[in-house]
Amino acid sequence: MPASKKKLPLAADGRIWISTAEGKLVGKGRIELLEKIKQYGSIRQAAMAMEMSYRQAWQLIDDMNTKAQTPLVISTRGGKGGGNATVTEKGEQYIALFNSFNKKFQQLLAQQTQHFIF
Numbered sequence: 641m642p643a644s645k646k647k648l649p650l651a652a653d654g655r656i657w658i659s660t661a662e663g664k665l666v667g668k669g670r671i672e673l674l675e676k677i678k679q680y681g682s683i684r685q686a687a688m689a690m691e692m693s694y695r696q697a698w699q700l701i702d703d704m705n706t707k708a709q710t711p712l713v714i715s716t717r718g719g720k721g722g723g724n725a726t727v728t729e730k731g732e733q734y735i736a737l738f739n740s741f742n743k744k745f746q747q748l749l750a751q752q753t754q755h756f757i758f
Contacts, residue, residue, distance in 0.1 A: 650753070650756035651749075651753045651756070652749040652750075652752050652753045652756065653749065654745065654749060655667060655668060656668070656738070656741060656742050656745055658734075658737070658738060658741075660707045660708075662706075662707050663707065665704060665707045665708060665734075666704065666734055666738055667738075668742070669690075669700075670700055670704060671734070671735055671738045671739065672690065673686055673687075673690060673697060673700055673701070674704075674712060674713065674727050674731050674734070674735055675735060676689050676690060677701075677713055677725050677726075677727055678727040678731075678732075678735075681724050681725060681726070682723070682724060682725055683697050683698060683701065683713075683715060683723075683725045684697075686725070701713045701715075701725075708730060708734070709730070710728065710730045711728055711730070711731075712727065712728055712730055712731035712734060713725055713726065713727055713728065713731055714726050714728055
């Protein structure tokens with residue numbers, strides 16, 4: 641008699657990207673970067689909090705600002721008083737849009753996972 645096998649637990653998984661005709665605009669990591677900039681008011685501080693280089697953070701911001709209709713982040717250079725960065729109203733809208741859509745997507749994945757019984 642064959643030994644019975646345990647049921648294999650499976651789960652649906654996925655990530656969302658919101659794209660333009662030019663390519664990817666925002667995804668989980670970029671939204672996190674925008675949220676950290678909003679929290680710290682600094683690209684450098686946001687990059688450190690995410691354990692990425694300032695250069696990488698700046699390139700992501702530049703890419704988002706270039707692809708979006710209006711900038712998502714506005715920054716001023718450092719100097720005597722130091723620089724700062726601000727997430728624009730459009731950036732705030734993208735954060736809200738992405739987080740709302742991602743929450744619904746994750747709920748759908750969890751719901752569909754219930755059907756994965758083998």
